[in-house]
Structures are given as structure tokens and as C-alpha cells.
Amino acid sequence: MSAGVVAAGHPATAEAGAEVLRNGGNAVDAAVAAALMSFVAESPLTGPGAGGFMLVHTAAGEDHLLDFFVAAPGHGLLDPAPADLIPISVYFAEDAPQVFNCGPSSCGAYGTTAGLAQALERFGTVSLGELTAGPARAARAGVELNDMQAFVLKILAPILTSTPEAAAIYAPEGKLLREADHVRLPELGDLLERLGAEGPGFLYEGELADTISDWVLERGGLLTREDLAAYEVVERDPARASYRGREILTNPPPSSGGILIADALELLARLDRPGDLGALVAVMASVNRARDEEFLEGLRAEHYEERFLAAEALDRVAAEVEDGLGSTTHIAVMDADGVCASLTCSNGACSGVVVPGTGVHLNNMLGEEDLNPDGFHKHAPGLRVPSMMAPTIVLREGEPEAALGSAGSNRIRSAILQTILGVVDGALAAQAAVDRPRAHYEHGKVEVEPGFDAGALRGLEHAGWTVERWRERNLYFGGVQAVVRDRATGVLTGGGDPRRGGAALSVG
Secondary structure, eight states: OOOEEEEESSHHHHHHHHHHHHTTOOHHHHHHHHHHHHHHHTTTSSSTTOEEEEEEEOTTSOEEEEEEOOBOOOTTOSSOOOOOOEEEEEESSTTOEEEEEESGGGOOBOOHHHHHHHHHHHHOSSOHHHHHHHHHHHHHHOEEOOHHHHHHHHHTHHHHTSSHHHHHHHSGGGOOOOTTOEEOOHHHHHHHHHHHHHOGGGGTSSHHHHHHHHHHHHTTOOOOHHHHHHOOOEEEOOEEEEETTEEEEEOOTTSSHHHHHHHHHHHHHHHTOTTOHHHHHHHHHHHHHHSSHHHHHHTTSTTHHHHHTOHHHHHHHHHHHHHHOOOEEEEEEEETTSOEEEEEEEOTTOOSOEETTTTEEOOOGGGOGGGOTTOTTOSOTTOBOOOOOOOEEEEETTEEEEEEEEEOGGGHHHHHHHHHHHHHTTOOOHHHHHHSOOEEEETTEEEEOTTSOHHHHHHHHHTTOOEEEOSSOOGGGOEEEEEEEOTTTOOEEEEEOTTTTOEEEEEO
16 A cells, blocks of 8 residues: 545545556556546546646656646648637626537647656556546446536536537537436547557547547638647646745746746745735736736747746846735645655646547637637647646655645636635645635636635725625636644545535545
8 A cells, every 4th residue: 555645536536546546556546546546536537538737746856847737729721721610608697607619620739648647657657558447337327416516517508508419418408417317428438448558649640539639620720630630749848937945936938827926936036925915916917917918929939938037037026016005636745655646637628529339529629719818810720728637746945845736717726826825824634724715816806605704805995996796606716635744743634626626535
């Protein structure tokens, strides 16, 4: 048995990872096992048609960031003419809609199976075939919907019923599945079984890959056979930031979420006002302003991270802030040997495009407004779509203190930031850090969950901020899954986000 802790977005996902730890696997083995089960238990938010990132800290102290996120399609198309995107309003609450665009032209080249297989081969200790059997059985037998998964299906219902293929899974006989119903995915079970026997190559070249590409192209999408054949997992150097004696490792460019979190932590360190809600909100507003046209262009430039986080630039912004006081899933695993894995995967809000006979429900990353701020279908074929996803590891004296990440579209960075502050500033265990109420600044207003000090909120309003108070905790504010090593005792704890139906399990 290998002692450790797993935090994930669903109890079945967490249990799959914990079982691997019980059988002697390491944190990477457990993270991959959990991710494969999440294809089943957390569909349609992830799966073989999705993309993601894994940040690994090895027992030898090495850090590796594997980028297997969605790539822009269109290789070999002389005159691309994508079909219109299909806009869908998703309501996290009655008065909190967010527009997602779905349909065939929202689908990019996927990477999850390629990334998980490479992570396991490089850093794991068990075979892929040992990890796919359980999820394959679960896909065929069906996984019972808990209350949070039923809520996800409810808010995504317009997408999940937009095609006959998706509706057959999520609304059989014309009725959307509800809590206690079972989601059955027999074709995904076949795919998982084949994945364990052959590896992921058949999803990128050959008959099945051709079927997926042809299905999308025939319906106005851009995903070509060349796009899939050319797809590769990319290793990148993690972005790094410092905060109160810790080194923060997170997702580097061309993704945007990681260096925006790093920027916020560096600014908060310079302000040195832990627990000050006004300082936190001001930093959030500053980071939002930093995401301008120059930032978006710079993400593709060499060494942009170093320039963006340069000390003199941060000192200047910190002074300005001081003067002015303005469908994704994550898995985190830490084992007793010091191996740590932080893994975020996403199908976006899903596209509704389920390719018959393949077990693949494709992502909608080309239709996510937050990932395409300059307009849709602007990325050259083969380029990674910039992402807010930011798997993160906190090191204290070179040893992992926390591993975490979040779902939540544009709220990912604020959710991760505030959880890190809970661990570092508040010395909280994982669940307590995840449970803390969250704030988010965007579009000129500060949105807050219940639980903040009333005086602190009045102070924000007196300082000129517009504050919108939510009546209850909500998935809108992210879904953080975190594992933490207590700085004094070394005890490992896990935190599953109740906003997302998350769960955490300790082994040993």
C-alpha cells in the first residue's frame, strides 16, 4: 500500500485513484486512474474528446508540465468555412447566465488520452491496461448521478439535447436524466478497453480517427485527419512565482491562467496584507486589466512569462494597487514518497457532438468566449488554444505543501488564488481552504459568496467597489480540488469542492 491522498470532482473518480494507491501505485498512477474514471463519472465535462494539463513533481524533486490541451484545427483546408457556432446560455443561477458556443465548428483537436498515456509511461509504475478495466466496466454498467452531476446536466441541457446522439445518452426517450438515474456509456467502455490494450494511437490515426474527423467535417466543423495525425503532447517549463517563502509552480504560456495567478501572488506578496479583502479585490482587478491585447499577443512570444513577471513591472503595479485601495474537472494527488500530480482536464461546456460508434464526445473550446477574446476561429491550425486551466503545486523548502486546480472558466484563477491563500496565510487543511467563501472580480463588480465579514464588504463599497452578494455557494465560483501536507506534522489532507460535488480520500 502507498499512503497518499486523492481529491477529485466525483466520489467515483476519487475512489479510482485511491484504489491505485492502496495497490501500491504512486501519485501519477492514481491521477491517471482517476482521470480515466472521470471520463465516465463526470461526463460531459471531460473525456477522450477533451484536453488538459498535468503538472508533476517527482520524488527526485523534478518538475514537469505536460500540455495536452486542445489544438486549433484546420490543417489541409484550403478555404475553411466553418458552420455557425450555436450560442447557448448556461444559467448557474437564475440571474447569472454565461454564453457558451457549441456545435461542430466549436470542436478542436483533443489530447487527453495521449497526455495521460505519456504521463503514465514517463512517471507512473503500472500499465495503462491495468487502469482502464474499471472505468470500462463502469461505463457499461452506468454511474449513478449525484445531486451535483444532475445539476450540471440540468444547466447544460440545451447543449446535451442539441444533437440526437447526445440526447440519446443524457435525455433518453426525450427526458433529461435526473439525480439517482444512471448515465450509461457502452461505446466509451469499448474505447477504454481498446485504449488499455493498444494505447491512444487509434484516436489519432486509422479508421476511428477518420470517422471522427469525417463526422465533424460533414457538419461544418474544421477537424481534419491531418489535425489528429499531427497532434503531439508538449512538455513545458512550469511558470514560477514566489509567495511568503513558497515557490508556486503553475501552467505557463501559451496558456494564460497560470501566469495571471502567479502575477496575483507576486503582487499580494509585495503588498504584504494577508487577509485584507480590499487588497485581494484590488489585485484581482489589476490582473484583469493586465489581460489586454498586448498580453494576448505576448503569450506566443518567447520568454514572455519572464517579462510579464519581471520584478520592476510587479513593483510598479503593486504601487498602483496600493494607491488605488479595483466544464472542467481537476484531480490532485500526493503520496508519502513526495510524488505529486495536479491534473486539469476539460471538454469545455461540451459541444453536443457525439460521434456514433466511437465513444467520443468532442470539446467546444473553439466556441468558448473566454478562450477566444479576439474572436472565433482566429488561431492558426496546430496552435494550442490559450486556456485558463492552471494545475498548480505549492513547494515549501522544495517539498510539496499543496497541489490544486479548479474548474470554472474565468473564475479558475480567483478560485485557485484564494485556496492558496487559505493554505499559506491561514495554515488551513485542504478541506477548510476549499470550503472558504470566494470572491471574484470581473466586468466592474465584485461578486461574493455568503460568509464574508459584513464590515469588510461595506468597506469595499465605501471604497467605490460595486459588490454583488450571492445568496448561496455556487459552482460559478469554481470547483477546486486540493491536497495539502501539514507544514508541522506532515499529515496529508484532501479537499473536494462541495460546489462541484467533489470528494477526497486518504489512504494509509
